[in-house]
Amino acid sequence: MQKTRRLAAVLAALPLAGVTAAGAEGEGPQITVYNQDFALVRQVRRLHLKEGDNELRIGGLTALLEPDSVVLRDLQDTRGLRVLEQRYAGDTLSQGFLLRQHEGKVLSFQTVNPATGRKEVVSGRVIRSGYAPQGSAATGGTTPIIEVDGKLQFSLPGEPLFDGPGPDALLQPLLLWNLWSDRAGERDFELSFITGGLGWRATYNAVTSEKSARFDLVGWISLINNSGGEFKDARVKLMAGEVNRTQPLQARALMLESAVAEVPPRPPQVTEKALDEYHLYTLPRPVTLLNGENLQVEFCRGSDLPAERLYVYDGSQMNVYTGWGPEMARTRPDFGTESNTRVASMLEFTNGKASGPGIPLPRGTMRVYRADADGTREFIGESALGHTAADEKVRLYLGNAFDLVGERRQTNYRIDATKQSAEESFEIRVRNHKSEPVDVRVVEHLYRWSTWKIVDSSDPYEKTDAKTIEFRVKVPSGGEKLVAYHVRYSW
Secondary structure, eight states: OHHHHHHHHHHHHSOEEOOOOSSSTTOOOEEEEETTTEEEEEEEEEEEEOSEEEEEEEOSOOTTBOGGGOEEEESSOTTSEEEEEEEEEOOOSOHHHHHHHTTTSEEEEEEEOTTTOOEEEEEEEEEEOOOOOTTOSOSSOOOOEEEETTEEESSOSSEEEOOOOOTTOOOSOEEEEEEEESSOEEEEEEEEEEEESEEEEEEEEEEEOSSSSOEEEEEEEEEEEOSSOOEEEEEEEEEESOOOOOSSOOOOOOOOOOOOOOOOSSSOOOEEEEETTEEEEEOSSOEEEOTTEEEEEEEEEEEEEOOEEEEEEEOBOGGGGTTOOHHHHHHOTTTTOOBOOOOEEEEEEEOBTTTBOOSOBOSEEEEEEEEOTTSOEEEEEEEEEOOBOTTOEEEEEEEEOSSEEEEEEEEEEEEETTTTEEEEEEEEEEEEOSSSOEEEEEEEEOOSOSOEEEEEESSOEEEEETTEEEEEEEEOTTOEEEEEEEEEEEO
């Protein structure tokens, strides 16, 4: 407690260094936001220093700043400044902080009498505040303990009432610096630090037409600021990819080069470039990020993009065989025979440079809408989209088709232990209750062993990976399609 008071007194005695942009008037900070809920912030500060030792406190920070990531750099003379000592004060004025200050003391609490509806004041001694200070080992705090009329209760009896804050009240996070300068005067410095609480995600809205699968696409970037700080006129870049960080988070300042986007004749768009093993997206204009705010910016758009509507029947239900070993998979006749009846509805397209959008798409959620005959748009499903490079194929799961039903059953299984082989046969039926014929892709997993051969099949198939085949069949309206095959495994 005494340590907190001493630090507050020191902070109150020091000048608060303001923020002045170097270069263009009103230029804001530069922020690189990672899709792992942290960001690198770079600000230019104009500081008035004297020759020798200087003590300053710096505001305009975040509540989730990582102190050991702070880098202070003189923009003109890298050797003219040294940070002799740095302290981060992030435990700002709050109810929990003041309760902790009153532990062991009697405090007034305001309550509402449920019978009369009138406000009343009761007194209670704060035995334990339950507040975990910023940066302490306890992250979530504990339950407060208050003594009222000789009885302990594990909750606040009402709204605590405090006296007015003194001059040493910490209203915003501060950096307390002891700096050495080789000369006196006004100098521009770059301050950079890593902070938690800043993140971003991509969302996509695709609208398909009534009679075809071609679609219009709009991609949005959502910036989320829960850092406890605010950024005015910030130049923002977004990093897509998984940047390695140690656990627990060990901060390090990542100094990234600036990217200058060309200004096209139409409204500026989000630009993208590769950076090492990641992709960096630059917003075209400065944005203001308020604490607790969720801001959306459009970053890609495409019209009349080619796509294909797919129906996929993947009938095997392999999740029920968890824990089965290779020997059981080869020798147990019932392995892999459990099935489901669901036929998946999917949308498939190529992220082509010629057809569009043709840029690396960061992972996110894609929502798909379909235009109805009366012109209204109806939501028909959504799917997770992984990081997708240009010219890669995308297959989106939208849901299960209502009017399509699948059926899968094993018709034969025989094992020959002397020849170390097994043979198996399946029949798959897909029934179509729609008013028009549909194309269905029937997927089969050859899960028993890695060495296999299709001995006989009713329809042509395509090998999609080492243990998967796919039949592409047409199912007539009001009818069904039978697919049968016979496979031989050897080991």
